[in-house]
Amino acid sequence: xxxxxxxxxxxxxxxxxxxxxxxxxxxxxxxxxxxxxxxxxxxxxxxxxxxxxxxxxxxxxxxxxxxxxxxxxxxxxxxxxxxxxxxxxxxxxxxxxxxxxxxxxxxxxxxxxxxxxxxxxxxxxxxxxxxxxxxxxxxxxxxxxxxxxxxxxxxxxxxxxxxxxxxxxxxxxxxxxxxx
Amino acid sequence: xxxxxxxxxxxxxxxxxxxxxxxxxxxxxxxxxxxxxxxxxxxxxxxxxxxxxxxxxxxxxxxxxxxxxxxxxxxxxxxxxxxxxxxxxxxxxxxxxxxxxxxxxxxxxxxxxxxxxxxxxxxxxxxxxxxxxxxxxxxxxxxxxxxxxxxxxxxxxxxx
Numbered sequence: 001x002x003x004x005x006x007x008x009x010x011x012x013x014x015x016x017x018x019x020x021x022x023x024x025x026x027x028x029x030x031x032x033x034x035x036x037x038x039x040x041x042x043x044x045x046x047x048x049x050x051x052x053x054x055x056x057x058x059x060x061x062x063x064x065x066x067x068x069x070x071x072x073x074x075x076x077x078x079x080x081x082x083x084x085x086x087x088x089x090x091x092x093x094x095x096x097x098x099x100x101x102x103x104x105x106x107x108x109x110x111x112x113x114x115x116x117x118x119x120x121x122x123x124x125x126x127x128x129x130x131x132x133x134x135x136x137x138x139x140x141x142x143x144x145x146x147x148x149x150x151x152x153x154x155x156x157x158x159x160x161x162x163x164x165x166x167x168x169x170x171x172x173x174x175x176x177x178x179x180x
Numbered sequence: 181x182x183x184x185x186x187x188x189x190x191x192x193x194x195x196x197x198x199x200x201x202x203x204x205x206x207x208x209x210x211x212x213x214x215x216x217x218x219x220x221x222x223x224x225x226x227x228x229x230x231x232x233x234x235x236x237x238x239x240x241x242x243x244x245x246x247x248x249x250x251x252x253x254x255x256x257x258x259x260x261x262x263x264x265x266x267x268x269x270x271x272x273x274x275x276x277x278x279x280x281x282x283x284x285x286x287x288x289x290x291x292x293x294x295x296x297x298x299x300x301x302x303x304x305x306x307x308x309x310x311x312x313x314x315x316x317x318x319x320x321x322x323x324x325x326x327x328x329x330x331x332x333x334x335x336x337x338x339x340x
Contacts, residue, residue: 148189149186149188151186152189155188156186156187156301160302163302
């Protein structure tokens with residue numbers, strides 16, 4: 001009974017507190033809306049006056065942007081992001097499309113073929129191809145010569161080892177070099 | 181200082197020369213055989229032509245070695261392997277007569293189980309039987325200077 005009396009007495013107070021809270025929330029919401037509208041209006045005004053352009057020009061002309069970019073590039077995360085971007089299928093597809101497009105355009109370009117003909121007929125290219133051919137032949141010849149000379153020495157050592165076993169000691173090894 | 185060519189190098193050079201000689205001989209023989217196949221030739225004539233062909237083939241092989249040895253001291257095989265046949269005394273290529281005798285000595289060197297060639301392994305100047313008979317030695321030729329491979333491609337003049 002006492003509890004019922006207390007509840008009866010407190011109820012108006014609780015109702016008034018709820019009313020006050022609702023009013024506070026409504027006030028805050030309206031104030032926020034007004035602040036947002038005011039901010040947007042200020043930004044619109046600044047854009048209309050060209051302040052944003054001036055800020056962008058100032059940033060691009062000054063050293064700050066370079067410093068910011070340099071600092072950003074020093075971060076390890078940037079490299080990671082760039083690697084992920086490069087490895088992403090979207091970028092890969094884009095690169096492949098660009099390359100295909102460029103190759104197709106080059107193939108259709110008469111100027112490109114004229115340039116290729118010009119280069120192919122140039123004496124320097126002919127000389128380079130000739131030099132390359134001689135170089136390869138020389139390389140093969142050198143290799144054969146070197147191997148055969150090693151084989152000469154090996155065979156000779158083997159022969160003399162065999163002879164020393166069967167012939168009396170004192171026989172000198174053959175001289176592989178001397179005056180003619 | 182002269183270095184004398186050893187058995188392996190000389191064998192490879194000889195194999196290259198033998199390949200060239202045989203390729204040419206087989207090519208000529210194939211052309212002749214194709215030509216004869218179109219004609220009706222009696223068997224006796226074919227036999228005679230085969231004998232003549234064999235004689236020509238032997239002559240061709242002898243001429244090949246004799247010509248190259250007496251001209252420059254190097255057959256194509258020798259040139260590939262970088263060796264040269266020279267007279268033991270002077271370093272000049274052998275004369276044509278000596279070159280022919282040298283060729284004819286090749287079978288003599290081969291007959292006793294190639295002992296005439298195996299002399300190379302034990303002779304101080306790496307001479308085979310044919311070298312001892314005609315007084316020649318086979319030496320390594322000094323390596324030629326490498327061909328320059330750098331070409332100034334970037335210059336504008338080079339394109340015209």
